[in-house]
Amino acid sequence: MLSADEQSAFEESIARVRGLATRALQRAPGATEAIAFTAQLHRSLDTVAAQAAAAGPVPDCKAGCAHCCHVRVEATEPEVFRIAQHLATQPADNLDDVTARLRQHITHAKNSAARQPCSFLVDDRCAIYSVRPAACRKAHSLSVQHCATQAPEIPQNLRLLLDAEALMAGTALAYRDVQLPASAHELNAAVLVALTDAAAQERWYQGNTTALDAASQN
Ligand code: SF4
Numbered sequence: 001m002l003s004a005d006e007q008s009a010f011e012e013s014i015a016r017v018r019g020l021a022t023r024a025l026q027r028a029p030g031a032t033e034a035i036a037f038t039a040q041l042h043r044s045l046d047t048v049a050a051q052a053a054a055a056g057p058v059p060d061c062k063a064g065c066a067h068c069c070h071v072r073v074e075a076t077e078p079e080v081f082r083i084a085q086h087l088a089t090q091p092a093d094n095l096d097d098v099t100a101r102l103r104q105h106i107t108h109a110k111n112s113a114a115r116q117p118c119s120f121l122v123d124d125r126c127a128i129y130s131v132r133p134a135a136c137r138k139a140h141s142l143s144v145q146h147c148a149t150q151a152p153e154i155p156q157n158l159r160l161l162l163d164a165e166a167l168m169a170g171t172a173l174a175y176r177d178v179q180l181p182a183s184a185h186e187l188n189a190a191v192l193v194a195l196t197d198a199a200a201q202e203r204w205y206q207g208n209t210t211a212l213d214a215a216s217q218n
Contacts, residue, residue, distance in 0.1 A: 002162075010162055017170025022177040031205040034180055035085065038078045038134075041171045045137040045164055052160035059140040059157065060147075066124045067147035068139045070115045074184035075133035075191075076172060077204050077212055084194035084201075086131045095195070102192040109188075115150075119188050133187065134171075138164040181209045189214060 002010065021037070028034045053059055075083070087098055101119040108116050120127045126136070141147050142155040175182035181204060190212040194200050204211035 006162075010166060013163070013166035014170045014173070017167055018173045018177070021171045021174030025174055025178045025180070031081075031201055034175075034178075034205070035078045035081045035201075038076075038082050038171075041134055041167060042131075042137060044167050045134055048163040048167065049137060049140065049160060052157050052163070055159070057142050057157055060142055060144040061140050062144075064124045065144060065147075066117070066121055066126075067144070068136075068141070069118045069121045069126065073118055073133065073135050073187040075135060075187045076175070076182040076184065077190075078175065078180070078182060079131075079133040080185060080187070080190040080194050080212060081201050081204065083128055083131050083133070083191050086128060087191070087195060099192065099195060102188050102195070105188040106192065109186075119191075134164070134168050135187075138168070179207045180205065181207065181211065183209070185212050 021041075024040070025034060025037055028037055087095060090098070098119065105116060105119045108114075118126075120132075126132055138161070140156060140160065142157065145151075146154050172182040193212045193214055200211050
């Protein structure tokens, strides 16, 4: 629970990010540039995470620890299209493997409530680390024990959470200010649509809020 002053500072941070991001997006001349803008959000999130870790408390997260890659992950439309663009540069065989893993993940999720690894988790490493969504960059834990035992609440660094939330919320609002949808979608299903429906990106750029819905492929 935030104090009134903390809540006010949080809202001011969101408004500041929204203003800066809206002006930057208004200068972005096309869909590719609007999608590339997510890199700026991601760099800012990485900076916030590094600063929070330096100030402490230090997260218990280590390379190869992937508990948080076994829960539902969400990403916004521009993040999803950026991941799809990144994947599209891979050899066809790799892309076929990714598509098969995504389909398998979605089928499993439909038929079982059991946790399953993200499709991009390979040998406990993220295969799309450079373009992973904001939700993954924000995710951290002050106790790996809590993660390993699937505790209902994971202890986290409040400063990091607030700064990351302000960046993510302000940026999402900025996309909407320029009539580009930016809402949360389940990562695996959304990337599959972006990879297999060549018209999805254009639908999004025309302001269609269902551009990443599987049904809108029909
Ligand atoms: S995108 Fe990468 S970091 Fe995020 S859940 Fe998937 S494997 Fe983990």
